[in-house]
Amino acid sequence: MMQKAGGKMEYRTRVSFVWNYEKDEQWMTDLSAQGLHLVKPGIVRSRFEKDTDRRYVYKVDYHQLKKGEELKSYLALFEDMGWEHVSSYMGWHYFRKPYAEGESYEIYTDRTTIIQLWKRVQTTFLMILLANIPILILNLVNMFETADRSEVISSTIASVSGFQTTVALLLLYGWFRFQNKIKQLSTDSPQG
Amino acid sequence: MRENVQDMLPLTEAFYYILVALYPGDAHGYAMMQDVEQMSGGRVRIGAGTLYTALSTLQKKGLIDNAPGADSTDSRRKHYTITARGRLVLLAEMERMEELLGSGRAAIERLGGDV
Numbered sequence: 044m045m046q047k048a049g050g051k052m053e054y055r056t057r058v059s060f061v062w063n064y065e066k067d068e069q070w071m072t073d074l075s076a077q078g079l080h081l082v083k084p085g086i087v088r089s090r091f092e093k094d095t096d097r098r099y100v101y102k103v104d105y106h107q108l109k110k111g112e113e114l115k116s117y118l119a120l121f122e123d124m125g126w127e128h129v130s131s132y133m134g135w136h137y138f139r140k141p142y143a144e145g146e147s148y149e150i151y152t153d154r155t156t157i158i159q160l161w162k163r164v165q166t167t168f169l170m171i172l173l174a175n176i177p178i179l180i181l182n183l184v185n186m187f188e189t190a191d192r193s194e195v196i197s198s199t200i201a202s203v204s205g206f207q208t209t210v211a212l213l214l215l216y217g218w219f220r221f222q223n224k225i226k227q228l229s230t231d232s233p234q235g
Numbered sequence: 236m237r238e239n240v241q242d243m244l245p246l247t248e249a250f251y252y253i254l255v256a257l258y259p260g261d262a263h264g265y266a267m268m269q270d271v272e273q274m275s276g277g278r279v280r281i282g283a284g285t286l287y288t289a290l291s292t293l294q295k296k297g298l299i300d301n302a303p304g305a306d307s308t309d310s311r312r313k314h315y316t317i318t319a320r321g322r323l324v325l326l327a328e329m330e331r332m333e334e335l336l337g338s339g340r341a342a343i344e345r346l347g348g349d350v
Contacts, residue, residue, distance in 0.1 A: 104284045116313040117287060123265035123312070124283040138283075150284035155247045159288050 050092040053079060058087055060213075061164060062220035064103055064135075071101035075139070084130055084137055099139035100148045102126070105164050107134045126150075134167065154228055161221045168221075172214045179207045238296065240320075246328050249281050249289045254298065254325040257317040261302040264290060264313065290315065298324055 055074070059067050071081045078095035104121075108114045117136075118128050126138040140148060151157040182204040186197070246254070252271040256262060262270070268281050281289070290313075293299045298321035302314035317325075 102284075104287075106287070115311050119311040120264045120287055120313075121283045123263075124268065124286075126283055147280055147282070149280075150282040151288075152280055152282040152285045153247055153249050156249070156285040156288040156292075159292065160284065 050094050052082075053091045053093055054088055055079070055091060056088050060217065062217050062224075064105075068101050068103055071137075071139075072099070075099045075101065076142070080139070081129060081137065084132065084135075098142040099127075100142050100146075101129075101137065101139045102148065102150050104136045104138065104150060105134055105160060105167075106136065107163070107167070121150075158225050158228060161225050165218050165221045168214045168218045172211055172218075175207060175211055179204065179211060182207065240324055240327050243296065243298075243324050244328050244331055246324070247289075248279055249285055250293060250298075251325070251328060252279055252281075253286075253289055253293060254317060254321055254328075257299060257315060258322070258325065261314050261316045263315070267315075293321070297321075 057067075057070065059070075074081070074091065076098055078093055078097075079091040080094060080097060080099055081089055081101060082092050083090035106117065108117055114131075121128060121136075121138055125140050127140065129137040129139055131137065138150070140146070151160060182200055185200050186204055249271075252274065253267055255274065256267040256270040264286050268286055271279050271281055290299065294301075294315075297318060299315045300318050302316040
């Protein structure tokens with residue numbers, strides 16, 4: 044990635060959820076208008092570069108792509124269309140384009156493909172959820188078999204199970220949030 | 236596994252125009268996007284996310300494929316070619332739209348309107 048030498052780094056903390064990714068795009072774009080340009084996104088803490096001479100519009104996309112040919116041709120397509128690749132992690136790809144009056148910034152321009160995007164995210168949620176369920180059940184079963192076990196181990200199992208349950212519920216909630224987005228977009232459409 | 240040609244219709248504008256752009260010859264994504272914008276007089280703009288998703292969907296459905304022997308000087312870009320099945324679907328869609336247009340025109344003409 045191209046980075047101007049001497050650009051001062053700054054960090055910003057923000058707790059966000061995947062289903063609010065459009066708000067994240069707006070957040071990054073707003074910060075860029077103030078001269079803070081995202082260079083390294085993090086789950087809570089993101090790194091920005093300071094430069095008041097530039098201004099970008101940020102967009103994110105989700106695709107699980109194989110490293111190599113597949114990822115390269117994907118990034119090449121975005122580059123061809125004027126998007127600079129900023130960073131990728133866990134299937135989320137961050138892009139930016141210099142801000143200009145009258146320029147178009149939508150990366151999803153029809154209903155069919157935006158619904159496909161949301162379904163890709165949903166599928167990932169479900170897969171992580173399903174992968175976690177057996178372990179969660181095992182832990183819950185263990186929790187109630189308390190015979191001859193130290194309190195330390197019991198409470199560890201309990202807190203791990205608690206954490207897992209929270210994650211599972213969040214994934215389920217996230218799945219429904221995206222389901223809701225899909226439903227809304229479909230009912231808005233005269234084509235059904 | 237293969238869907239019936241008629242079951243694939245109607246095509247979205249992006250799908251339709253990608254097939255049209257590939258009909259005369261192989262192309263990579265960006266060239267197709269430019270072609271589509273020109274053909275539609277700037278009306279149909281395909282964003283990068285939509286274009287990539289549409290291309291992978293069309294490829295999965297067997298309507299387009301990777302172009303064989305794409306030039307090695309441009310190895311990062313993927314070149315696509317329309318398949319025989321893709322041509323079939325495109326022609327079927329044109330026939331469908333032709334019928335829609337015909338019916339609409341006939342109805343207006345019956346009222347003595349200009350079409």
